[in-house]
Amino acid sequence: MSETNPKAALQGVRVLDLSRVLAGPWATQILGDFGAEIIKVEKPGAGDDTRSWGPPFLKGEGGAHGDAAYYLAANRNKRSVTIDFAKPEGAALVKRLIPHCQILVENFKTGGLKKYGLDYESVRALNPSIVYCSITGFGQSGPYSKRPGYDYIIQGMGGLMSLTGEPMGEPMKSAVAVADLFTGMYAVTGILAALRHAERTGEGQHIDAALLDTQVAMLANLGASYLVSHEKPTRLGNQHAAIAPYQVLPTSDGHIILAIGNDGQFRDFCEAAGVRLCDDPKFAHNEARVHNRVELTAALTTIMQRKSTAQWVAALETAQVPCGPINTLDQVYADPQVVARHAVESVTRSDGTELKLAANPLRMSATPPTTHAAPPTLGENTDAMLTELLSLSEAELARLREANII
Structure with a gap:
């Protein structure tokens, strides 16, 4: 595991990560790979839902379940800070962190953070230059905006499943959560563009990234074929609609x-x-x-x-x-090209657990992405970050912990 690269492209950028599960954490993990400091805010005692989405799990002390592999896939290069911002004092702590950050990423239901004073308008009042990215299933507007959105549902509603599977079989989803992952990647693109604008002008902005919007966009040539011909493409199994063989x-x-x-x-x-x-x-x-x-x-x-x-x-x-x-997958990870490209790397967690993770796939000659921190254990950075950024004393930290705020 390498140390933070002083030449990293996003060195000096700090991200307040209020997201969980996959699309948001995938986006912030990429930002972390590029050198941004990611403060992952998690609920005390529980954390990101995906810590328990297994099996498989890492083995904890005495053979107990550690974190699930699902969580490990999307949370390297982050610092875990446990704050219960459903409580007023916890929300106040998060608000105190906002002026120290250039980016905020969240994937709560539309309007879900307003009751904590952590919606875009409230956050902008604390930090006008912040880039605030909301990731939801259906976006901040439209008749479905209040619905919860899950990758599986979006693959169906967004047309992908109508195109995937054998002609006479049932529609099929992708085994990988492509709507989540593509939305995370689009979010990174928007965040970096907005960050460039904020650095030039001092003006922040709200990025509205929706899984359904992304899924419709990534229909790509098949979507364009329908828009040109008005003929619905049919499922062709493993064959291509416009090329043979x-x-x-x-x-x-x-x-x-x-x-x-x-x-x-x-x-x-x-x-x-x-x-x-x-x-x-x-x-x-x-x-x-x-x-x-x-x-x-x-x-x-x-x-x-x-x-x-x-x-x-x-x-x-x-x-x-x-x-x-x-x-x-055993053949994938043993493939000589995969091995030669160092697609898998070994990292060590703060508790000494060693694990292998997929590396960031980009190769950059001047500012390469790096893994400088393994996926954190729950709350491992709470005291350090709150002391460093908010100057909280040991006594204050103890009181907050006793009250289950952190």
């Missing part, structure tokens, strides 16, 4: 992905496979292959079952035909 095919010992993006690559495939499909007018050009995908798939299924996945990958990579295996 761009799909999973069986091999003699498993499966392989063929991702052929143009006619030249298809000719190269035919040559490497020793077949003449590219001479058939039904398959010579991409548009024809898309129209005749059922017949093409039948032919390719027979061809690809002649060799193993490894044999096909070796032959097609030599021919520069895009392809790849479908790896299980």
Whole structure:
């Protein structure tokens, strides 16, 4: 685990993180990777909901459950401060932290922080230059704004599930919470743009990031196809709506992905496979292959079952035909490219527990993201942060702890 990089892009930026679960913590984790100081405010005795979202769990003392792996995935490079801001004295403590921060991230229900005096208007009065990012399911306006929003529901409402799954099967969600993660990443983009504006002008702003808005935006080419044609795309399983062959095919010992993006690559495939499909007018050009995908798939299924996945990958990579295996996670983490890119790193928590985490995937030549702190144990930084920023005495900390404020 490396020390904080003094050249980190966000060195000197402090974030007050009132978020929990995934979209908000994912955003603040990225900011932390870039060098921002993240103060993660959690409820005393409970903390972020995901600390208990398991199994699997880290093993605590005597074999007791430690934090869940889910929590560990989204909370490196943060300092955990326990404050119960549902109590007036706790809310007052959080308000005292606000002038020390440049960014605030929260993902409570729309309007949920107003009763604590922690809504944007109240926070702006304390710090006019603050960048305040609200992450919700449906946004701060519109008929659904008061609804709770969960990734699964958003994948369904936002159209993704109507496009995912086998044609005759049920609609499928992504195994990874993509609406949450994309919203977190969009939030980071907006936060950095707003921070740049605040540094230039002194003017803060409110960022309204919604999972449904993000899911609609990330329909990308399929959304554009509907807007152009007004025809609803249908589920195609592992096939592509506009390219063929761009799909999973069986091999003699498993499966392989063929991702052929143009006619030249298809000719190269035919040559490497020793077949003449590219001479058939039904398959010579991409548009024809898309129209005749059922017949093409039948032919390719027979061809690809002649060799193993490894044999096909070796032959097609030599021919520069895009392809790849479908790896299980043990194969992913053992893959030589993944290992060479240092995609996994080892960190040690303050209690001495060692664990492995996925590293930030960006490689930057001057200001690289780094992991300088493992995901914190609940409240491990409370005394240090409140002493450093608010100059609280040991006696005051003891009184607040006795009253279950911290």
